Each structure stands twice: as structure tokens, then as C-alpha cells.
Amino acid sequence: MVQPSRRAWDMTDEMGAEKSQLDTPRLVLDLPRLDRNIERMARLADDAGVALRPHAKTHKLLPVAERQIAAGCHGLTVAKLGEAELFAAHGVRDLFIAYPLWGARKWERLCKLAAGADIRVGADSYEVFEGISSAAFALGLSIPVRIEVDTGFGRCGVQTTDEARALARRLTALPGVRLVGLMSFAGHIYRTEPARRREAAIADSARLVEVAEALRADGFDITEVSIGGTPSAAHVAGMTGVTEMRPGTYVFSDRDQVALGWGTLDDCALTVLATVISRPAPTRAVIDAGTKTLSSDTASAVGGWGDIRGHLDWRLASLSEEHGVLDVPAGGDSPPIGTQVEIIPNHACGALNLHDRVAVVRGEVVEDWWSVEGRGLVR
């Protein structure tokens, strides 16, 4: 369907603007902060001698992928086949789809992709690997796969070492896949009190390494032991047996990551600009950003809906779809209607996913506009 100049007005403020002049609500990405985050994680991985394969579900942005690769990442992780197709079409040759793909259409797309790039897939069941194998073998392909292990998050993944060993054995009968490693998401840390977070991250990784060793003892050539998660990264990078990390959110960081111990609020590169559009009461300011611009993602480690950069004493108390209710001080410092605010979201991945474009800034100057090419690629 043709969409005649539907977003024409949306482009009017896209040239040479100051950040403070942008119309709101507006997603903004600060380039120096982004580059600092990319560099920090790259150095952390490099110092520890562990491979870095960032999860691109966080950013869905081609220019960010380019920057991560340029900083030394050997490839990317994605959650969706559509994301893999997007990045592969734009030159990323090494992709890990950390998600169980089901169904003939997805297996067909996977094989098409795997014929032209280095594609790994993670899953936790014989059924999924069998489907992939059948499609791949018919085309003369052998796709490297990783078994997902549930190290305690309670989502996907084989539950026990014996299950991992049994699945590995069954995979030997599947000619279109070859087992190369294990993966897990180090999710314990999201549910652990501050004093025990390091211990939780290490426990997740130690469990994965333990399963890898059991499989090696059975004769399997497990060369890739891959751990996901930003807040666990600093804790597990140097662990013996871990070969790869897949942090995603670090690239922007957000309110939750800071609460979990990753950097400071000043490191957060992705924000939402909003404007005070109503002052109904002395301590209530209503802004034009709600769940349709920030998402309704909560933070695991801190309450509330977002922080206001430069005004951490203001409290984003509630969100509707297009409204945010901000508790502010009464009196002289109270923000009048028209005041622009910059929100550090609870969850950068959720906020990014709601926007088609992001204003790329360096300090107060808008340097570029990037399309969120991966948004909406849910299959």
C-alpha cells in the first residue's frame, strides 16, 4: 500500500537541528556515549580473552552493528530470523540466532541464509534440530548448532546435564546439523539482591561450563560456551571455560542496567525527549511520553518508569499510552508547560522497538538520523 507523504511532516525537523529544538516525543541516541559503551565492552572481552558477540535485538540498527564489528566483535547475536536476514543482507557474515526456530517456512529461510553466511542456531529440543537438519541436509548444508542450557532463569534450555548429554547423542543422527557448543542466558542476576549478584552470575556460567565438560567427557567437541547478558558480563568474562559473551543492552545501557551495576546513568546513550504538556497540580507535570514511546517495561532492580536526566529528584510516577505523570517539586523550580525533558528509560530494548527513527546526537547537536531497520521483524 502506498503511503503518500505520510511522514513528510516527520522529516521537517530532521536537518541541522539542535537537540533542544526537536519535536517530541523523540528517540535520541548520543553518539559519544554509544561509542564509549561499545569500546568498554570490547575492551572487557579483549582483556579477558573471550569472544564478544553482542545481541543486536537491543538496537536493530545497522550503523550500530557496523560499530560493534569495527570494535572487534566477531559477529552478532539475534533473536529473530528476520533480524538475521536484515544484518546478513547488510554485510554481517557471522550470526548466531539464539532462538529455537520452528516450522518449514522458517527452516527454509534459515537454509537460504546459511548458504551465504556463517549462521549458528541455538535450541533445546530434538524436534527443532530435526526440522533444521532435514531442511539443511536436503540442500547439502550442515548448520552449526548450540544446545541451550537453562542455568536457572527458567525459560528455555535443557534442565539437567543428562538431558544435555542425551540431546547431544541424538544430534549425531541428524546429518544437517553439527553440535559445536552450548549457550545460556545468565538471568539469575536479574532476580538477585545486590550483594549476591556476582555470585549469581558466576553460578550461571559455572553451570554451563560444567555441562560443557560433561559433554566433552562423552566425546563431543564442544568448542563454544556462550553466556548472554549485560549485567553478568563483567563478572564472568574471565571465567575458565567461557568462550563467548552475548551482552545486548550494554550498547545503550538503561536505568535497569545501571541499577544492576553496569555503569552509571550518565552512560545511558538512548533517551526519549518529551515535553511537559500539562501542569494540572502544583507537584504534577504531565509529559507527552507514555507506554507507546517508552514501553511499559519495568526495571527488575528499581521501581518507577524512568529517570529524568538532570532532574533525578523528579519522579516518573505512572504512564498511560501517551502520557507520563511526573512528580515534581512545587514552586519556583517547577517545570512550566513547554519544558523539554530527557527520559532515561527502564529498558532500552523496549523503548527502541517502538520507534521508526532515532535522532543521533553529539551533545546538543543532531548529527544524523538512523532508521530502526530491524523494528517489527518479529518472525
Added chain:
Amino acid sequence: MVQPSRRAWDMTDEMGAEKSQLDTPRLVLDLPRLDRNIERMARLADDAGVALRPHAKTHKLLPVAERQIAAGCHGLTVAKLGEAELFAAHGVRDLFIAYPLWGARKWERLCKLAAGADIRVGADSYEVFEGISSAAFALGLSIPVRIEVDTGFGRCGVQTTDEARALARRLTALPGVRLVGLMSFAGHIYRTEPARRREAAIADSARLVEVAEALRADGFDITEVSIGGTPSAAHVAGMTGVTEMRPGTYVFSDRDQVALGWGTLDDCALTVLATVISRPAPTRAVIDAGTKTLSSDTASAVGGWGDIRGHLDWRLASLSEEHGVLDVPAGGDSPPIGTQVEIIPNHACGALNLHDRVAVVRGEVVEDWWSVEGRGLVR
């Protein structure tokens, strides 16, 4: 930026399919249910002799707007100027922007729109109305406006009758706007126990009518008294003094609306198809729908993350970005990998907002595909 055939694969299942054959996750709209919901609210308003101006933020779909107008709605409500522009460009001539518009760019766009269609705007401050007035007067326009009254939800709106009267008086000095009515969102009901919901809805409306009468006593010609909200609609449609209702979510309905007393789960027209992609434990099934396909919107009146149509005993216990964890019974009836499930979301507006297209079905047959034209129009 050119996006060469980026979604080509996405269209492969878009012709003549059975619903059960759709690739997942996939947003689905059931046409008979949609039409039943549209008809039900139209009849409710008609029987009560109250005007119906549905809030289109729920659906953002041109074909749904057409159906609402065809069912007798005199116009639409929107939250965003971009939504107003979209619907006006496609023939909707009577639009109420129930949102305080701030800034010269938005006022300019508003005036352009108001020059060619019947546009009303709601706000609660002199500042916003003054900005609109200046832009409108310069072009020889007079824009009809409604004062928003906070009848208890605690978001936007003047707080007292005296504030409403004072604002109405100040508006008489603004040549580019003319006061025609009042609006409020009957939001109390979302926070009220079941036995007192009717009372809460009536209290919201009675408060708005009371303010309208006070303004009339001051000599203002308040002809429009407009109440928003689906769950309050049946309670307030017949109230003396209410002239218009602005329900939005009724058009699809969702898990929360049902819990609040609007219809049954069988009435819910908008669902997300998903597939079981992992069975890590006897009572745990993981599906390929998470917060990026359902949103992380909670329901105000019921816990959990969604209901599974036909399996109300299964429990959607948690969501990650691309995963949903489903508690299922162990044993023979436990869904194997590959099972398709149909999720009734907590909040239809939030789920719709994440998708570019919706599969339009009649029972099990896919009849059409609609573009979510209004998605992403956040300004």
C-alpha cells in the same frame, strides 16, 4: 533509506491462508467479532441518545475507522496529531484531538488540518490554548476546543470547578479558539473494586456534568460534554448531561476490558498467534510471543500476561522480549513443540501498536491483510 524487499518473506503467507497455517508470531483480527463489537457500542450509544466518537488510538487502522463511521459514529477521537492527519487524509472529516498540543510546529500542523476538516482539540491550560489561538487567528481560523477536567484519574485536566471557570473566562480573550465543551477520561473505574465500578463511572460523569452546569451558569455555551473509556460506557451512556462518549478499546476488547465487565473473552477480536517453541519441563511450554509482540502492558483488573483461547487453564506466567512462559498441565494434554496458541492480550492497544500488519480472519479463513497505518505516529 531504501529497504529492498526487506519484508518480502513476510508476505509469502499472505494469500488465501488458513489461520492455522500462518507463521508466528502474528497479529490476527477476527472480522465477525470486530463487527459485533462495533455494532454493540453503536447501539448502546444510539439507544441512549448520546453521540459516539470512538478513540482510534486503539486500532490505528483505516478499515476499522470506516466501519465505525458506517455504524453511525459522527467522528473519531485521536491522541496524536499524526493520527488526525492520517485519518483526515483518508476521508474522516470530524476529528477530536483529545490531547494538549504544544509547540509551533504542532500548532502549524493543526491549523493546516483544521483548514480542511472539522477539528476539535482538548487541553487544560491557557498556555496550550493561547498557542493554538495565535496560530489559528493568524490564518483566520477559529478552532473549537474542549476543556479537559480531571474527574479523578489524576492525569491531565483542571482540578476544580473554579479552575474550569477561570480558564473558560480567559479563553474569551483568545480569538483563534472557541470553547464548545468539556472532556474527561472516566478512569476511576480502572482502580475500583467490581461492586463499586458502576458507581465510580457515574461519579466521573456526574462531576463533568456538574462543571458543565457551572460554566453554563456563568454564561458559557457548553454544548459538548464528552466522557472517555470503554468500561464506563454502559454505565454512563444514558446520563443526563453527557452528550458524547469516546470509548476506544471496545472495538477489539481485551483481557482487561472483560475483567472490568465489558463483554466476554469470546468477544475479544484481536489476538496474537504464537507457537510452542520449547518444552523444557513437564509443565513449562515456551512460546514465541513476548513483550515485543504483546507489549508488557499489565491488566488493571486481573493478573498475568494473557489468556490462551480454548485453554483458559494454561497460564501465561511471564514474558521476556521474545519469549512467553506458559504453565501447562503435564501429561497427555500437554502441548508439544509446534502447537499453535492464540493469545488474548491484556491490552489490545499496546499489542496492536507493535505490529505493521494484521491478518484479518473470519473464523479460520484469512480474508484480508490490513496495514497498521497509524503505528509509529507518535507526534
